Amino acid sequence: xxxxxxxxxxxxxxxxxxxxxxxxxxxxxxxxxxxxxxxxxxxxxxxxxxxxxxxxxxxxxxxxxxxxxxxxxxxxxxxxxxxxxxxxxxxxxxxxxxxxxxxxxxxxxxxxxxxxxxxxxxxxxxxxxxxxxxxxxxxxxxxxxxxxxxxxxxxxxxxxxxxxxxxxxxxxxxxxxxxxxxxxxxxxxxxxxxxxxxxxxxxxxxxxxxxxxxxxxxxxxxxxxxxxxxxxxxxxxxxxxxxxxxxxxxxxxxxxxxxxxxxxxxxxxxxxxxxxxxxxxxxxxxxxxxxxxxxxxxxxxxxxxxxxxxxxxxxxxxxxxxxxxxxxxxxxxxxxxxxxxxxxxxxxxxxxxxxxxxxxxxxxxxxxxxxxxxxxxxxxxxxxxxxxxxxxxxxxxxxxxxxxxxxxxxxxxxxxxxxxxxxxxxxxxxxxxxxxxxxxxxxxxxxxxxxxxxxxxxxxxxxxxxxxxxxxxxxxxxxxxxxxxxxxxxxxxxxxxxxxxxxxxxxxxxxxxxxxxxxxxxxxxxxxxxxxxxxxxxxxxxxxxxxxxxxxxxxxxxxxxxxxxxxxxxxxxxxxxxxxxxxxxxxxxxxxxxxxxxxxxxxxxxxxxxxxxxxxxxxxxxxxxxxxxxxxxxxxxxxxxxxxxxxxxxxxxxxxxxxxxxxxxxxxxxxxxxxxxxxxxxxxxxxxxxxxxxxxxxxxxxxxxxxxxxxxxxxxxxxxxxxxxxxxxxxxxxxxxxxxxxxxxxxxxxxxxxxxxxxxxxxxxxxxxxxxxxxxxxxxxxxxxxxxxxxxxxxxxxxxxxxxxxxxxxxxxxxxxxxxxxxxxxxxxxxxxxxxxxxxxxxxxxxxxxxxxxxxxxxxxxxxxxxxxxxxxxxxxxxxx
Numbered sequence: 001x002x003x004x005x006x007x008x009x010x011x012x013x014x015x016x017x018x019x020x021x022x023x024x025x026x027x028x029x030x031x032x033x034x035x036x037x038x039x040x041x042x043x044x045x046x047x048x049x050x051x052x053x054x055x056x057x058x059x060x061x062x063x064x065x066x067x068x069x070x071x072x073x074x075x076x077x078x079x080x081x082x083x084x085x086x087x088x089x090x091x092x093x094x095x096x097x098x099x100x101x102x103x104x105x106x107x108x109x110x111x112x113x114x115x116x117x118x119x120x121x122x123x124x125x126x127x128x129x130x131x132x133x134x135x136x137x138x139x140x141x142x143x144x145x146x147x148x149x150x151x152x153x154x155x156x157x158x159x160x161x162x163x164x165x166x167x168x169x170x171x172x173x174x175x176x177x178x179x180x181x182x183x184x185x186x187x188x189x190x191x192x193x194x195x196x197x198x199x200x201x202x203x204x205x206x207x208x209x210x211x212x213x214x215x216x217x218x219x220x221x222x223x224x225x226x227x228x229x230x231x232x233x234x235x236x237x238x239x240x241x242x243x244x245x246x247x248x249x250x251x252x253x254x255x256x257x258x259x260x261x262x263x264x265x266x267x268x269x270x271x272x273x274x275x276x277x278x279x280x281x282x283x284x285x286x287x288x289x290x291x292x293x294x295x296x297x298x299x300x301x302x303x304x305x306x307x308x309x310x311x312x313x314x315x316x317x318x319x320x321x322x323x324x325x326x327x328x329x330x331x332x333x334x335x336x337x338x339x340x341x342x343x344x345x346x347x348x349x350x351x352x353x354x355x356x357x358x359x360x361x362x363x364x365x366x367x368x369x370x371x372x373x374x375x376x377x378x379x380x381x382x383x384x385x386x387x388x389x390x391x392x393x394x395x396x397x398x399x400x401x402x403x404x405x406x407x408x409x410x411x412x413x414x415x416x417x418x419x420x421x422x423x424x425x426x427x428x429x430x431x432x433x434x435x436x437x438x439x440x441x442x443x444x445x446x447x448x449x450x451x452x453x454x455x456x457x458x459x460x461x462x463x464x465x466x467x468x469x470x471x472x473x474x475x476x477x478x479x480x481x482x483x484x485x486x487x488x489x490x491x492x493x494x495x496x497x498x499x500x501x502x503x504x505x506x507x508x509x510x511x512x513x514x515x516x517x518x519x520x521x522x523x524x525x526x527x528x529x530x531x532x533x534x535x536x537x538x539x540x541x542x543x544x545x546x547x548x549x550x551x552x553x554x555x556x557x558x559x560x561x562x563x564x565x566x567x568x569x570x571x572x573x574x575x576x577x578x579x580x581x582x583x584x585x586x587x588x589x590x591x592x593x594x595x596x597x598x599x600x601x602x603x604x605x606x607x608x609x610x611x612x613x614x615x616x617x618x619x620x621x622x623x624x625x626x627x628x629x630x631x632x633x634x635x636x637x638x639x640x641x642x643x644x645x646x647x648x649x650x651x652x653x654x655x656x657x658x659x660x661x662x663x664x665x666x667x668x669x670x671x672x673x674x675x676x677x678x679x680x681x682x683x684x685x686x687x688x689x690x691x692x693x694x695x696x697x698x699x700x701x702x703x704x705x706x707x708x709x710x711x712x713x714x715x716x717x718x719x720x721x722x723x724x725x726x727x728x729x730x731x732x733x734x735x736x737x738x739x740x741x742x743x744x745x746x747x748x749x750x751x752x753x754x755x756x757x758x759x760x761x762x763x764x765x766x767x768x769x770x771x772x773x774x775x776x777x778x779x780x781x782x783x784x785x786x787x788x789x790x791x792x793x794x795x796x797x798x799x800x801x802x803x804x805x806x807x808x809x810x811x812x813x814x815x816x817x818x819x820x821x822x823x824x825x826x827x828x829x830x831x832x833x834x835x836x837x838x839x840x841x842x843x844x845x846x847x848x849x850x851x852x853x854x855x856x857x858x859x860x861x862x863x864x865x866x867x868x869x870x871x872x873x874x875x876x877x878x879x880x881x
Contacts, residue, residue, distance in 0.1 A: 085702075085753040085772040086810050086827070088716075089724035090781020091298065094243035094288050096774045096808070097828070097848075098217055101185040103807035104828050107842040112879025114844040117567065118586065118871035121544040122577055124495070124518070126587030127483045131625035132636045133617050135575060135591030137481050138472035139493040140518050141540040143574050143588075145548035145869060146497075147515030148206045149192040152504025157226055158513055158541075160520045161189030161500065163206050163572075164214060164849060164869025165548030167230065170541070173506030174513065174522050177546035180222070181230040182847040187869055188214035190246030192500070195256070195269060200225035201236075203246025203258060208434055208499060209324060209360075212550065212572055212868060214850075215243045219258060221272060237267050240276040243288075248362075252309030252317070259304035262287055264319050280304075280341040282321055282329035294780055296721055300327065305361045308401030311369035318344070318401035320361035324433035326379030330355040334402065349404030351394050356380040359389070363401065364438040366445035371461070372396040373440060373448055374405065377432035387411065390429020393438075393450055395462055408462025409450070417464075418532040419454060420471035428452050437501040437514070441525055449512055451498025457535075466533030469494040469514065469521075476532070481627035491536045494521040497573065517573040519546065544585075549574065551866035552654050553853045555599025555607065565857060566604025566622070569866050570594025570654075576609045578622055589623035590638070596657040600664055601858035606681040608641075614651035614671050615642045620681050643689035645671025652700050661707040661761060666733050670701025674713050676733045692735040702726075703813075705757035709733045710764040712796060714754035721781055726754050728769075730796050741796050749799050750775070750785025756813035758822065765795040768802075768822060770811035777808060789814065789824055805839040806831060812852045817877060818860040825851035830865055832880060844875055 086092065121142045130136045149161035158170040159180075166181040167189060181187065181202065191203035205216025218241045220234045236256070245261040256269045263281030268274070278284075285292040286301035295301075300323045310316035319341065322330025331353060332344045345353050351374060352358055359377040366372075378391035388411035396403045414428040421427050429452050441447035446461035455469025470493050473479045478489035495518020502513045503525060510525040519542040527537045550572035559566040564581025568589075571577060576590035576597070590609045600606035605622035617623075619638040628635040645651045651671030660666040665680030673691040677683055692711075695701060699717030706712070709732050716726045731738030743749045752773040760766035769790040776784035787801040788811040810827040817823055820835035823843065827850040830843040846867070853866040856877075865873045 084719055085755060086774070087779070088719060088721045088753060088773065088781065089751055089784060090721050090779045091294060091296070092243070092774055093778045093780065095239070096243065096778040097215065098185050098242060100807045100809035101828055101848050104809060104826075104831075104842055107805070107807070107831065107840060109845070110832055110841045110843050110880030112844055112875045114846055114865070114873040114875050116547060116871055116873050118549055118577070118579065119544055119547045120584060120586060121542065122549065122574070122586040122588065124574065124588045125483075126585070127626075129578070129587045129589035129623050129625065130481050130627035131589065131619070131623040131638050132629050133590050133638045133640075134588060134623065134625075135472070136588060137479070137483065137627070138474055139490055140472070140495040141492050142542040142544075143495055143518035143540070144542040144546055145519065145550045145574070146499065146517045146572065147520055147548070148189045148208060148499050150500035150502040150513045150515040150520065151192040151194050151200060152502040152511075152513050153194055153198065154505040155226070156504070156506040158502070158504060158520075159192055159200060159225065160515060160546065161192045161202065162187070162548035162869060163208070164188055164212070164550055166847060166869075167192065167202055168546050168548070169225070171226070173504075173511065174520065174539070174541035175543045175545065177543075179847075180225075180228070181220075183229065183231050184217065184220065185232065185848050186214065186217040187848050188216055190216055191249045191258075193249040193251070194225075195251050198225070199223050201249050201256060202230060203241075203249050203260075205243075205245035205261070207245035207247035207261065213245065216241070216246060218242050219246065219249070219256075219267075236272045237274060237276040240278075241265065247304065248306045250307040250309055253314035257307045257309070257317070259306050259319070261299065261303050263302040264304045264307060264321070280319060280321070280333060300325075301329070306363045308363040308365070308372060308374075310400050310402070311365060312399065316400070316402065320358070320363065320374075322355070322358050322361075322379075324359040324377055324379065325382065326356060326359065328355055330358045330379065332358065344402075347403065350392070350407040351403060351405035352376065352378070352391060357391050359391075360433050360436055362436045362438045364440050364448070365399070366440045367442040368445055369399045370397070371399055371440065371445045372401050373438055375432070375436050375438050375450060375452075377429070377436070382433060386425045387427040388429040388432070390432040390452065393462065408458070409456075409465055414452075414456060414465060414467070417456070417467050418470070418534065419467045420473070420475055421453060428454065431497065435497045435499065435516075437498050439501045439503055439512070441510075442503060443510070443525075447525070449501055449514075451501055451514060451516070453496055453498070455494055455498055455514055466529060468523075468527075468529060468533065468535040469498075469538065470534055471496045481630050491530065491534060492538045492540070493534070494538055495519065513541075518542070519548070547871040548869055549577070549871045550868045551852065551872060552595050552868065553597040554855050554864045554866035554872055555597040555604075556855050556857050556864055557599045557601050557604030557606065558858060559604050561605075566599075567864065567872060568597060568599055568604070568607055568609075569872055570597050570609060572868070576607075578607075580604070580622070589619070590617055595654040598657060598659045598667060600681060602664075608657065608667070608681065610655065610657050612653050613649060614646040614655040614657075614669060615640070616646075616657065616669065617641065618681055618683055639684050640686065641677075641683045641688070642686045643669050643671065643673070643675040644686065644691075645673055645675070646686070648672075650700060652702065656701050656704040658704050658706060660709065660733065661705075661759060663709070666706065666709070668704045668706045668711055668713075668733070670704040670713055670715075672697070672700055674701065674704065674711065674729065674731070674738075676711075676735075678733075690735070692733065693729055693731055693738040695729060699727075702754055703756045705759050705767070706733060707759040707761065707764040710759075710795070712757045712759070712767060714757070714769070716753060719753070724751065724781065726751060728754065728796055743799075747783055747785040748801065749790055750787060751781075751783025752779070752785065755811060758814035758816050760816050760820075766793050767791075767796060768814050768816070769799065770814045770824060772810040772812065774810065775808045788826075789822070802833070802838070812850065813854060815854040815856065815863075817863075818856070823854055823863060825854050825865065827851075830854070841880070843880055846870070846873065
């Protein structure tokens with residue numbers, strides 16, 4: 001959830017993965033505080049922006065010009081979203097990532113081994129960094145990357161499925177984690193489930209409709225999860241579920257059922273060979289191979305969310321199907337006596353049957369079969385109600401998924417139960433399309449845990465609820481920025497934005513495990529609460545042995561206070577991490593989403609951190625602060641210095657930011673305009689930026705780089721597959737010589753997303769360009785072309801494809817090595833081309849994780865890789881250069 005001063009938008013992207021998950025507001029936005037330093041940074045501002053944005057997510061709304069309202073036409077502001085870069089100008093065919101992984105693993109390898117340097121605890125409440133733009137003291141404690149699914153058994157084994165870093169196992173009731181899916185071609189988790197025989201099932205492809213969610217490679221099963229690891233040979237069925245997302249896996253009648261982005265499928269739970277059976281797809285013509293498969297709306301036309309199986313008669317099944325922003329096919333379906341699936345139009349009781357009110361849905365049933373529960377997110381609410389998209393939480397006391405259902409909670413009631421989200425415009429369920437989990441205590445059919453932005457608990461079947469895991473502690477009377485006063489008053493809570501839940505036992509005691517945007521947390525199932533109903537016994541399980549941190553960037557500079565180096569980086573929903581040379585625990589000195597980063601190689605405490613949409617903060621002391629700014633605003637140690645494109649919303653979600661390679665005081669930032677400031681880390685105001693070039697209305701920068709005053713800027717606009725266009729502008733930091741380069745019509749540089757530049761430090765006219773997406777073998781769209789890495793020796797006027805032997809995989813960035821070689825970050829690892837060579841090698845042996853940015857240490861001896869799911873890795877240049 002972004003800070004109020006940073007515009008939050010509700011967007012969708014033209015891919016299966018849709019809108020950006022909202023991210024955490026810094027402490028400076030704490031609701032209910034009247035201290036003057038908070039100023040305009042309040043949830044009221046956020047709520048107003050939320051209210052203005054209502055309606056943008058519905059593909060069924062029409063404008064006065066007769067727009068048919070499909071998703072692709074309504075994402076002008078969604079040009080900044082993650083998956084767009086990998087799909088435009090068309091739809092990516094199934095199998096693209098699998099083929100790329102096979103080709104990459106067959107490349108010859110360089111020498112050297114990667115070393116994870118962020119495999120240690122990351123304390124989001126680090127008392128060293130209680131500055132105005134930090135979330136420190138919010139109560140989340142140790143965090144890691146987003147967890148999409150959780151499973152647990154009664155023997156103390158816990159399994160955590162991350163968004164982009166694979167599946168992890170704990171043998172000790174949580175903690176001391178080990179990765180168990182590194183050999184799979186997809187590290188994106190959609191669902192985890194243990195069956196009655198103790199087998200662990202994994203559905204790959206995260207289904208949170210989040211901007212940085214990846215498609216999967218199918219469903220896998222681990223017969224002996226206490227000891228084994230997943231392998232490609234353990235895939236269930238054929239390739240039917242490749243390039244999908246899996247929302248839920250359910251069991252009944254000897255089958256495993258999968259709710260996916262391509263409808264509902266089933267397979268024998270005992271015989272793992274043989275194809276998956278398509279049980280139901282509401283719009284089969286939109287499936288791959290169908291007559292409408294090329295339609296921009298096709299990825300949204302067969303989304304299934306969950307499956308409810310009658311415990312008394314497993315032949316009776318109810319499907320929850322529908323796109324969370326709304327579509328005519330949304331609803332609940334059941335199979336008639338003639339074997340066909342039909343929509344349930346009546347008889348559900350309070351549970352809606354109308355398509356407008358059925359969106360993202362989660363089911364849960366009690367162990368004794370006496371109760372079924374459901375959470376329903378409403379597209380109508382999402383598009384018309386600025387407060388919440390939650391339709392309600394429901395119970396079927398008959399135990400049948402056919403009901404009748406009774407409503408047992410709505411967003412107003414949950415807000416009144418000591419929620420942290422009580423401000424108009426941001427209340428419980430405002431992100432119900434993104435955050436949902438539901439589970440029932442096996443020992444008590446009326447004891448239920450529900451997850452939205454927060455964690456809620458009822459012990460009486462829904463008559464009374466408690467916000468046992470509030471969003472954060474800001475705004476509560478117990479809160480204090482002083483950790484000495486905080487301890488014992490506000491208890492630790494979980495990180496915000498809930499996705500996965502499980503109940504298991506360890507040493508004979510039952511625990512509930514929750515997975516969210518900050519990792520994994522647990523508490524006793526029958527735990528304790530304070531007078532406000534908040535749990536007093538949450539424990540973070542993010543002990544540093546599990547590193548699924550989702551970095552967008554990395555910065556490296558000398559640690560002048562302790563010797564060695566300081567390493568920082570921007571993260572999805574976990575702010576900015578900082579690791580100083582003497583740290584045994586990483587700290588968090590900025591909150592929210594951390595985007596791009598500039599760090600002074602000569603002083604690692606000189607940092608510019610980008611939030612979203614080109615909102616930039618700068619610090620010259622690592623943002624070290626004891627919280628004194630609460631009483632004296634002049635004691636803040638970080639400063640907002642956003643250029644004007646932030647206020648006008650003309651920048652991408654993660655916008656490009658760079659320092660001139662020859663002059664660290666000259667910075668380049670890209671939105672609609674190319675912005676330059678020459679005060680370096682001494683900048684104190686956004687007014688100090690100068691617009692040196694206007695890319696034009698509807699265009700936004702995708703990459704910037706500069707060396708010796710020469711600036712390269714790539715752009716897209718439109719950035720989705722409805723008329724996708726891209727280009728390059730070149731000029732000087734002083735504002736002279738700016739012009740658009742005429743890219744050749746022969747497709748030498750493909751009409752795909754231009755993701756990065758790498759400038760030769762010896763010659764600013766010698767530059768490399770990386771191109772995202774897939775080549776035309778996989779992408780159906782005009783000008784998709786071929787190639788991912790291009791070289792120019794004349795300042796960008798002409799380009800040569802140097803992608804020979806490089807797998808067809810999205811390229812995210814590049815860096816020129818000290819000896820003139822080139823390292824390229826891709827969605828599946830790092831590749832290297834040695835100087836004087838034309839072929840590529842795979843660098844080390846990373847799992848199938850996206851690497852978004854590369855940096856060199858100040859002395860050039862070490863390469864740093866920011867992965868989006870497995871933290872930051874380093875490798876010695878001498879080992880492979």
